[in-house]
Amino acid sequence: MSALWVAIVIVALANAAIKAAGPILAGGRELPPRVNAVIALLTPALLTALVITETFGEDGHLALDERALGVGVAAVAVMLRAPVLLAVVLAALATALARLLG
């Protein structure tokens, strides 16, 4: 089997195992309240980390560029009660426009 196929099969198996682990470990039974509190906070923590890494992360360093502008526009739109989809479209437009002009 070529190196490529080894990588493909192992990544697929690892991916399936990772996705299975959470539901097996944390589902189907009553967990202590404190554990539930930790699990509930995973959602904002994960969302925050995704926003930070995808807005400012650039090949292993932090960068302030057109992405931050677009995400900032989305933040303002959401604060003004715009629907999520509109906020996302405005973000893409702002970033594309800034790149076009920049």
Added chain:
Amino acid sequence: MRNEAGRGSEGYLAGIRAGLPFALLAGVVAISFGALARSLGWGVLAPIMFSVITFSVAAQFAVAAVLGAGGGVFAAIAAAVLLNARFLPMGMAVAPFLEGGPLRRALEGQTILTTSWALASRGGGRFDRAFMIGATVPQYVAWTVGTAVGVLSHVVVGDVERLGLDVVFPAFFLALLMRELRSGGKRTIAATAIAAALAAALVPIAPPGVPVLGACGAALLGLKGRSS
């Protein structure tokens, strides 16, 4: 928030509809992945199979990047696994809302995608299981079909970055985060601040994927006392 979605097809259908815009995006990115894999000499079958059995944008591009740059199999696998390690905390977050025994939950867990998971979050740590499963369906179809189109046609899709499409994801996650912050208490705000600091601190020093995983440490704030 209504929760009749656990029963009947209504929740799944709503999820499918919500997943459609992301399916469009997944299709475009998949065509790029297919074309990239073909240009790396992967042939036709391997990239398509990869998309069918893995369906992970980040992991698949990571494998292509590492192998394409002459890196070893182990480095490619490590990069992909680190990137997908986020599915562990995501799986734990949805776990209480999945149905059935361990096997059934493990299978339902396979439908976790970052976008579907976020779409299905209902604030305060709650999730709509049927919505998540439904949202994954069109994205999975678009991803596998798009990969095949890219592999077979060598189509070079317009520059994703020039169209600003790379900010779709952080903008979407931010919108959901702001909703979490509105519905959550002081502890949610504190966890968000800590997670932001952890992620920002880890980006320059840790390989891709680790900052997201490390930022989950902020959730340990839940161990401390009660209150929200």
